[in-house]
Structure formats: C-alpha cells, structure tokens
Amino acid sequence: MIYLDHAASTPMSQTALGAYVKAAKEYFANTSSLHEQGEKSKQLLEKCRAELAQFIHASPNEILFTSGGTESNLLALQSIFSANRKTDSHVITSAAEHPSVHSFFKKLETEGTEVSYLGVDSSGRISVEELKQTIKRNTVLASIQHVNSETGIIQPLHEIGSVLREAGVIFHSDCVQSFTKLPIHVDKLPVDALSFSGHKIYGPKGTGAVYLSSGIKWDSVNPLTTHESGFRPGTVNLPGIAAFTAAAIESAEMQASGLLYIQELRELFFRELKPFTYKFLVEGSSDEAQLPHIIGMGIEGYEGQYILLTLDRYGICISTGSACQSGKQDPSVMMRALNRTPQEARRFFRISLGVNNTKEEIIRTAEIIKECIYEREGKIYG
Structure with a gap:
C-alpha cells in the first residue's frame, strides 16, 4: 500500500x-x-x-x-x-x-x-x-x-x-x-x-x-x-x-529537514510526469507561497474520481478533495473559490505527501498515472 x-x-x-x-x-x-x-x-x-x-x-x-x-x-x-x-x-x-x-x-x-x-x-x-x-x-x-x-x-x-x-x-x-x-x-x-x-x-x-x-x-x-x-x-x-x-x-x-525532503518528493513526482505536463493543471503557486506536502491538480480529459479509483486498484491512496466533504457531489470549496467550471472541478484530485513516503513510491505512483493516460489514449506504455 x-x-x-x-x-x-x-x-x-x-x-x-x-x-x-x-x-x-x-x-x-x-x-x-x-x-x-x-x-x-x-x-x-x-x-x-x-x-x-x-x-x-x-x-x-x-x-x-x-x-x-x-x-x-x-x-x-x-x-x-x-x-x-x-x-x-x-x-x-x-x-x-x-x-x-x-x-x-x-x-x-x-x-x-x-x-x-x-x-x-x-x-x-x-x-x-x-x-x-x-x-x-x-x-x-x-x-x-x-x-x-x-x-x-x-x-x-x-x-x-x-x-x-x-x-x-x-x-x-x-x-x-x-x-x-x-x-x-x-x-x-x-x-x-x-x-x-x-x-x-x-x-x-x-x-x-x-x-x-x-x-x-x-x-x-x-x-x-x-x-x-x-x-x-x-x-x-x-x-x-x-x-x-x-x-x-x-x-x-524535523520541521526543516521534513520540508526539504517533501519538496524533493514533489519535484520528483513532476519530473516523472514531465511527458504529460501539457495535460496538467496544478493548483496554487510554484513559489514559496505553497506548502509542498499538498499537490492539488487535474488532468485534461480525466475526472479526478477516475484517477483515484485507478490508483486505488494498485493500492495507492489519494483523494479528490477535503475528506470532510467526501460523499458530496458538489465541487470542493477551493474549486468554487477559484471559479472553476464544473468540468474543471471534476478533474481535481489531491496527492498529499508524508515524511514516510519513499522516492520509489512516488515513482510508482507517477508510472501508474502515465499508464492510465497511455491506456486511455491507445498507446503502448514503455
């Protein structure tokens, strides 16, 4: 898991x-x-x-x-x-x-x-x-x-x-x-x-x-x-x-060391997904005004729920927003605040990193997301 x-x-x-x-x-x-x-x-x-x-x-x-x-x-x-x-x-x-x-x-x-x-x-x-x-x-x-x-x-x-x-x-x-x-x-x-x-x-x-x-x-x-x-x-x-x-x-x-390590995991995740950067919308900011632990994003053409269920089949746990709103069909609070369209809001999913996560886990998660995109687009992964 x-x-x-x-x-x-x-x-x-x-x-x-x-x-x-x-x-x-x-x-x-x-x-x-x-x-x-x-x-x-x-x-x-x-x-x-x-x-x-x-x-x-x-x-x-x-x-x-x-x-x-x-x-x-x-x-x-x-x-x-x-x-x-x-x-x-x-x-x-x-x-x-x-x-x-x-x-x-x-x-x-x-x-x-x-x-x-x-x-x-x-x-x-x-x-x-x-x-x-x-x-x-x-x-x-x-x-x-x-x-x-x-x-x-x-x-x-x-x-x-x-x-x-x-x-x-x-x-x-x-x-x-x-x-x-x-x-x-x-x-x-x-x-x-x-x-x-x-x-x-x-x-x-x-x-x-x-x-x-x-x-x-x-x-x-x-x-x-x-x-x-x-x-x-x-x-x-x-x-x-x-x-x-x-x-x-x-x-x-471990506040300082934890921040540096989580930032490394975040950067690794996006490096692994680089071939599909053009399909991503990463919410927030790319500078110091964002806590690296939380990655809120969407992939063009894919609902967040689809990404969540696909990763779950491989034992990878993510979410589609705040757990306090789970079960609701309405867009998340932040998606509404950002004035996202219903379609854009449905694409949203969240990956939140912890100090016990490993680089191998991040690479594996990125691989499954890439496989998911290749499969849907009729391409051969590898």
Missing part, C-alpha cells in the same frame, strides 16, 4: 503510539480528581500544555485542548464572537475556508450577522488590499486559514494580521495543515487565536488544541463548564493529548 492522503489523516508514529499506551496505563485517573492519581494525571496534562505552548512561543494558559481541528475552529470562533459581538457586528472570512469555519459563518448569517467572504486570486490567495477595503467600523472578527488543505497555498498571515490588528479586529486562523510543518511564533505573528489538530501530524484522531491569546476576551460556549478553563466540557482525553504532544515534538524537531 502507498499512502498519499496525509492531508486527510496521517498514520500514528511509533513515538505517539508509545506515549498513548504509557499514558493510558499509568495516567488513567481523571485530571480533575483530588486524589494522588488525579494530581499525577493533571501534572502530565499541564506538562503537555507547556510543551505545545513552547512550539508557538505562547504561554501555557493560552493553550486549550479539544477533540480535533473542527471543534477547535468552532469553539474558538464561537467563544470569541460571543464575548465581542455588537448589536450590528460584521465579520470576515474567505471563500476558501474549511467547511467547519464556513458552517460557523453561515450560522451567523442566518442569525442576522453581516458576513463578508473574501475572494481569492488565480493561485488561491486572498488580496490584502481587498481585506483592507472590507473592514468596517463594526468589524469584530476575521478568520483566514494559514494553509489550504486542497492546494497547499499559504496565506500571508503576518500581512493579514497586521492589517486586522491596526483596525482592532480579532484574528483567528485555522492552522491545522501548517502546525509543526511551518514556523508559527505568536510572539511575532499578529494573531489572536489558532486551531490545531493531532491526526494531521502523526498523532491520534480525536485530539486538537486552540491557542487563545490572553489579550482577548472569550466566553464559555457551554455554561458551568469547568474543564479546560471553561472552554470545553467533558473529561480530557489524556492519553490522546500525550500522544498528540509526542507527535508534535517529533514533527517540530
């Missing part, structure tokens, strides 16, 4: 698995219990919190654990908006956000809040100038993702944050795809809230975290909640948090 769907979910690393088992065996007590075992579990929880805070140069009290990226986005946005809303609030997001972010803003619209959706250019980036023109006197919140899960395009967070901070607008960013892959230092980055997920960085599913700056106000979504400083109800998943933290440490330590 060749797994090339890491933007959807990563396999747990041995380090993360080991941390999970150890925590489940030795730190099984409720972190809110007052006995010795409970205190022991609480100490591990706070150690994990401090470790994650260190990665992004935050304070431990600014890190709150969740059940994953979707809940991180929803709780962060709900908590911030609830505490800072006005009678005529205006909020801003982009047309290319994750479905969890869009669901929050769509709900606000149904409740009468004015929402502005920023468009994207041909590469998938928002315009900072358009953002400036969209801000109003009553704008209270903006949410712009760091890295798009379908194309890997990187938004200019520092520029965006600087504009929003000057205008007094609270800035949240979905960093699920960028966490530990790109440097994120909140002491230098003008952001107020960030969302993370464990299963995108070789940690377990059902784990995530939110960074909430101590400089902003937020309200508990669920009254009487005591866990995670009132941010999220329910007993914390300590084994999952320990595994998430272990995976984050490991991933962060």
